[in-house]
Amino acid sequence: MNQKMVAARLKIAAGPLLLVALSVFATVAFHRGIVVRDARFEHIAAPWQFLTRHLQIWDDSRGPGVPLQYFSPVMGSVQSFFAWIGLPVWLIGRLTLSIYLSVAGIGAWYLWRRIWPERSGWALLAGLLYAFNPYSVQAIMPSGLFLPVALLPWLVAFTYDGVRSASNGDVRRTLKFAAASALGVFSVGMLNTASLLFVLVPVALFGVFLIFEGSATWRGLLKFGVPSTILTALVSAPMLMVLALSSPAVSRNLRTTELPGTVAKTSSSFESWRGLGKWLTYFGWGQGAETPSASTYLTNPVVIVATFVALALAIIALGWNRTPLRRTWGLLLAGSVLVMIGAHSPAQSPIGDAFRWAFDSAAGAAAFRTTYKGGPIAVLAVAILATCGTMASLAWISNNVTNRKSRRVFTVAALVVVLGSFVVSVTPLLQGTRIGDQLSVAEIPSYWKDAFRWFESVPETDRVLALPASSQTNYQWGSVNDTLFDAYMRPMVLTASTIPSTTGELADATMAFDRLITDYQIDPVAVTPILRWLGVRWVLVQNDLDVLATGIPIDPLPELRTAPGLSLAAQFGRDINGYSMVDVYEVESPTPDASYSSGPPTIVSGGPDSLYPLAANGLLNSRPTTFLPDLSDDQAAGLIDQGAPVVVTDGSRRVASAVADGSRIATSPLMTANETSIRPVLVLDPKDTSTQSVAEFGDATSISANRSGYGVNSWSIDTTAAEAFDGDPATSWWVSTAVSPFEDSAVSVELKTPTFVDRVIVNQANFGTARITRAEVEVVGADGETSVTPLVFEGTMGGAFLGAEAKSIKVRITETNGVEGKFGFQEIQLLGQDGPLDLTQWIRVPTDVDRLGSSVTPLYAFARSESEPLSTFLRREFRVPVSSGYRFTANIAVPKEIDEATLDRSCRDWFTIDGVGSTARITSVDSHVGIAKLEGCTELLLNAGTHRVVALGTSTASFSAFGFNPSAAQKPIEVTPLDSQRISASKHQVSIPSDAGWLSMLLPAHPGWFMNAQGRTADVLLMNGEMGWSVAKGDAVTATITFRPQTTYRIAMAIAAMAVFVCILLLFWRRRERS
């Protein structure tokens, strides 16, 4: 190679080298040594584990088990290589980001050289504009979403060359570019499916537009499109399987995070034009912003103007006749911006309205609700066009400014504007503030390393429950974006998460238990039975969470210290006060991996949140449970015939949820059957309200509250609005100034029928000196007219005369005395012609027990719920299928220091049934846990039909649980552990005895599991939210349980491997030179 050729090659390589250097500088130079909170922490901290996980489609290395959720073997290999050569975690993360930026920039550089080879010197500007712009600054993290952005220019370039080659009849080059496209898609993998599809669709459109530009033919498009699609499908075969199996878990997540309304709030047209509009740019809890560096795009006028300069140049290029493919780029730009805007302006734009309709109504459309992911093609179009626009501007100056000196000044000024706006537009990346947004720590604390080392000696199939949970855990020492466990913990970790590492009911039960025990005080006696139901052997308590960032109270889990059957096994780290940072508890007599019951499971009317009422009432013992909504009528009848007990609980509560502060899942107060929510959780059948516990009011269809200023403006997460109408002095509805402004916070009552309301009387809740000074009552009359009447206060009491027929009434806080704190109403009374309206909330428990017929005598198990944490009175409405004798039982929480001798153990009215006082007495007290047991003094005859019970607590004795037991005793069953072995994540073996029985496995439920019991009949029956089978009598056998999709997955991987090999061959297929 002569010197000239070397120089020429270096000249060509200078562009990509500069892009790589800039990318590495932007991502590595700042905050060196500190890990950034990017996509999945374990991808950079344990890349080899991430890579090897691709071998099994049932992934039980990140939790009890869930279908594989991520597929990216190429990036896994690159990151594993970095780890293998000894790079630290922080550098692996940063280099990953720099690779993505470099690939994006070099892709645009390459594309420019393909579409305008004569002006290849300008390719660098196109590459810079594509890799570094406001969109990439915001989208670079989480990087899983950015990877398809990096792929886009390559796919466009391959399509451009492939379609043109096919149109010219060049088969070799056509196949070469088809193979390159397929390999590109394979390299990216599936870290975020929606992002990938948002990139593939415009590539296909680009191919079509080429025809209209006259650069290709339909035949050429077909000749390239078919092999390209086939090869892409073949290399993506395992990816498509992963997508199909993980989509149920992903679609559950769609209901709680990034709701279409939230995403569309910020995707305004002007922000979309400059590549912004991603809701996280604007979003923040309290005063802070999720990405503080983005504030420069919103507050600095110079930066705002600079972000539009590239767009202005792009528009100029659209009118320049030398711009290659200008119509194609123009249409893609306009279309992409429309997609980015999405459902932002449905009132102004029919297309926006169509987006909103699709997200609300069309199945699967919600997966594409994050429309800012449609931005890459707009950014690419702007990069290409702005480069042309710069050339056009310089050409104009050259042709129209005749004075040489002026020409030079104009040229320099133009270049300063272009380059200056480029630099200003990406200052957060070039100054390191964007990296600074996501800083974690240099190293995790040593006590966590000690804890993980301690768990090395624990079998890897043991389940560890991590409490309290947070999807993006904020510790006092920092955050790693998700959790530490997926990267460092050897045993399986069960933890509540927005993207759970286990399936359906087990995930919901974990979330329900985490929320209950973390946010509320529960009966310690209930803890261990619930842990056994979850299959948990160890409980890991994170005491070093950031209280302010997560909203989790200090010492949220005192129940664990007194819970019977739970012992402290280890502690790690100490704070300055001597408190342990990490506690590990061991569960005594945990549930074995496989067990065999001589009798059928308990049928539970309720859902995964029924565990607490079951356990608190002593009904969650070794006998497994199965949920009634999961059973067909025949299955339920068969189990009842075999002696299965039936328990009606107040679980399966109809609530809505959203990701709240500290990435914890917040739930709404209990909803009525008529209230709809697009984000139901913890109900097995969201459509059938007979399977749910719902709120009911005498004269109202619903009572709700809204909290002003709250990001998710659907309910007040502080307290339940119904507590202002329950006649209980211990409860109130309130809002706090600590989280957001209080103005316009209101309680709303929707009446069942238009009713004459004479007066409204309110009594303020007593929160020290904080007082409401002004409030108003808004009445919507029967005719739809709205009137507003101010409340007149005298001290804490207030009132307003209405004298109107009302359809709905809203009591709104408008002003306070300015003291920081809580404001609200202890009681609100609406007085009609015949006295106060009946607005007391009753919790109607599931009524699906009706479908079991009148031969069933169920037990009833209720417990204090999240909607009534401080209530003195617990009200339930339930249905009895057949008249039977019952005995009332209950647990009440009493002060631990109480003198047992002073307890009143006589029969007294502890509850009412259908409005009639009924007596019960204290039978025992456990002063260690502070719980007294109550039992009805007489047997009650409950007739078939609906009944209402009120548990009457006192200020010193509050009910934690209560229920009714039928007089007839249940037949006990025997539960024995079985020998079982985990062969692999997708294969287990278990020895089944010869007797008929019910097999329970600690295998999260999934229809893919199949048991080969060597000829013995075994019918699937979900037990404890996991896999179970009712097994017929036969020879004792060793059954094999396999996850059947694994076989297909292996075939898919083999196909993909072969397809990748073929693609590589095609890529290097060169025409033999003629001699």
Place this chain on the structure above:
Amino acid sequence: MNVRELLKRILPDLAILLSGFLVAKWWGILFASVCVVIARFGTKALVANALCVLAAMVIAVLFEASLETGFAFVQHRPVANELGLLLIVAVIAIVVPRPEPGR
């Protein structure tokens, strides 16, 4: 002029008007009508038109409401948002192919 030629002539205008309505309803169709008229003066006029809309949008972004972080930044700028929608129409008007691209 036969029907085919007439269609050829009016189709681009119809496409602009339709896109105007779909993107920005009545303001969109009004602005699209303006674009159709401007198109008679050629591509450069359309580019100038789009740049004017862009400039107006940037000014609206800067002055329509206070520059502050949070959701308020995008929620309090109806004029800028409307102009952003119209800019889509302006861009479409530039790239829609015409048999006679003006003087």
